[in-house]
Amino acid sequence: QGQLVESGGGLVQPGGSLRLSCATSGFTFVNYAMFWYRQAPGKEREWVATITKDGGGTNYEKSVKGRFTISRDNAQSTVSLQMNSLRPEDTGVYYCNYLNHWGQGTQVIVSA
Numbered sequence: 241q242g243q244l245v246e247s248g249g250g251l252v253q254p255g256g257s258l259r260l261s262c263a264t265s266g267f268t269f270v271n272y273a274m275f276w277y278r279q280a281p282g283k284e285r286e287w288v289a290t291i292t293k294d295g296g297g298t299n300y301e302k303s304v305k306g307r308f309t310i311s312r313d314n315a316q317s318t319v320s321l322q323m324n325s326l327r328p329e330d331t332g333v334y335y336c337n338y339l340n341h342w343g344q345g346t347q348v349i350v351s352a
Contacts, residue, residue, distance in 0.1 A: 242267035242341040249334060249346030252326055260321040260346055262336030269317035270294075272338040276310060276321045278348075280332040288334070289321060303329070326350045 248260040260276070273292050279285040289310040290299045298310050309322040319336055326348075333345040 242338060244336050244338075244341060244343035246334060246336055246343040246346040249348045251349045251351065253352055254327060254350055256326050256350070257322070257324045258326065258348060260323065260334055260336075260348075262319045262343060264317045264319070264336075264338075267338075267341075270314045274310075274312060274319040275337040276319075276334060277337055278330075278332040278334045279345075280329070283332075285335070291319065323348070 242264060243266045245263045246260060248258060250258060252258055270293060273290060275290050276288040277285050278288050286301065288301050288304055289308060291310045291312050295312045300308060307323065307325045312319045321334065323330065328350045331348060331350050333347050335345045336343050
């Protein structure tokens with residue numbers, strides 16, 4: 241069973257940056273595309289970004305495209321999300337994911 245542990249969340253002012261990380265174990269990381277999702281207070285969980293198994297392909301939800309960058313390190317079995325130009329609407333709990341496996345999430349609050 242895969243284990244996913246997110247970190248790097250926190251409180252940041254609008255326009256600021258954060259880098260989220262997801263440490264994984266218990267599965268063959270290089271065999272899976274990886275995903276980031278987020279859930280804002282009172283809203284459904286939504287997809288944010290995808291990265292292919294080899295890291296050569298990425299895709300982003302429209303509102304984060306150009307501001308967020310997903311990356312992975314297959315040697316370390318980690319996936320990251322660099323978030324720049326943060327907005328209040330980016331507030332939420334961020335989760336990494338593969339198949340039906342989820343981490344516990346890391347809280348991001350964007351507020352002045």
